[in-house]
Amino acid sequence: MKLTSLFALLFCISAAVAQQPIRYEVSFPNYVHHEARIKMFIPQVKGVVALRMSRSSPGRYATHEFGKNVYDVTARDSVSGREIKVIQKDGDVYSVAYTGKSLIVEYTLFGDHVDGTYAAIDRQHAHFNMPASFMWAIGQEKRPLEISFAIPAGTNWKIATQLKPGKTANQFSAPDLQYFMDSPTELADFKERSWTVKDTDGKTKTIAVILHGDVSDALMDEYTEEIKKIVTEAGKVFGQLPDFDFGRYTFMIDLMPNNDGDGMEHRNSTIITGRA
Structure with missing residues (x-):
């Protein structure tokens, strides 16, 4: 019994070390x-x-x-x-x-x-x-x-x-x-807006918008409202939003004069770049 416990302990230590x-x-x-x-x-x-x-x-x-x-x-x-x-x-x-x-x-x-x-x-x-x-x-x-x-x-x-x-x-x-x-x-030094969605699966999910660029607060608010509409419609189309890791999804937007226009979706975020 003691030998078995020792092997179990050694295995746990080995696994912990391997996961550094x-x-x-x-x-x-x-x-x-x-x-x-x-x-x-x-x-x-x-x-x-x-x-x-x-x-x-x-x-x-x-x-x-x-x-x-x-x-x-x-x-x-x-x-x-x-x-x-x-x-x-x-x-x-x-x-x-x-x-x-x-x-x-x-x-x-x-x-x-x-x-x-x-x-x-x-x-x-x-x-x-x-x-x-x-x-x-x-x-x-x-x-x-x-x-x-x-x-x-x-x-x-x-x-x-x-x-x-x-x-x-x-x-x-x-x-x-x-x-x-x-x-x-x-x-x-980006601007940030976020809101929560009580989804059909009972989970509360946070949607965030961060924007780096020379954009006024009023325009940031307007842009966020447009994204809200897209998120709401996506939830309706699929019945619910995905089960995001850590309960959060982030739209990451970078608008600067020399940027290339681009967009790429990732697991729990989307990166959007453009000139502004």
Whole structure:
């Protein structure tokens, strides 16, 4: 009996260890030049870690060279700080030979294209389509992920995303890589409106609209009312709204003079970009 309990305990400990999340930290030391610095913590590494940038994106039926916007890739041991050699195997694939408690990989992301596919960083905001922005570890797609953002000093940026909120306003998580990659994120001093819907399934669902752009409060209110009409009709057509994760769906809208016009629906959000 004691032996069985011991095996059960060891199994639980092993499972918990195996589920340690990969963690990202995003900062903006040079956002005026369209750069973000991304730090990736990969725990429990044994052997060679293969890292890559994606070449596809949810809802886009084409390949993209997202790796071209990544540079200054470095790696080090999280405990000793010892630098570790990074080998670029291909334009978007990197290899790091390491065994230890936690590997830190750090790189610079350049972004200056606002649409539903790419990333953009400047004085006004940071606009992330996740596949265009974040490296990932090949073979570790099922591990949970955590991410935190360091808001630049002197800005009033807030964060909009469908990711699960964390312990602070700047922390979020995803159960696995696929969920993470399907979660566009906008950091800006945006306007926000929301309302609740008591649905036919008895659940209360929150619909939010966030908008980054030079738009008056009156126009924001008018725009929100139009979206409300669309949401109401969608509920009538299908009998009810979907069972959104965390009970929330977000329309994320970015309207700036140099934006491309685009729209892309995701699991619990929609990204809309345009010129205004």
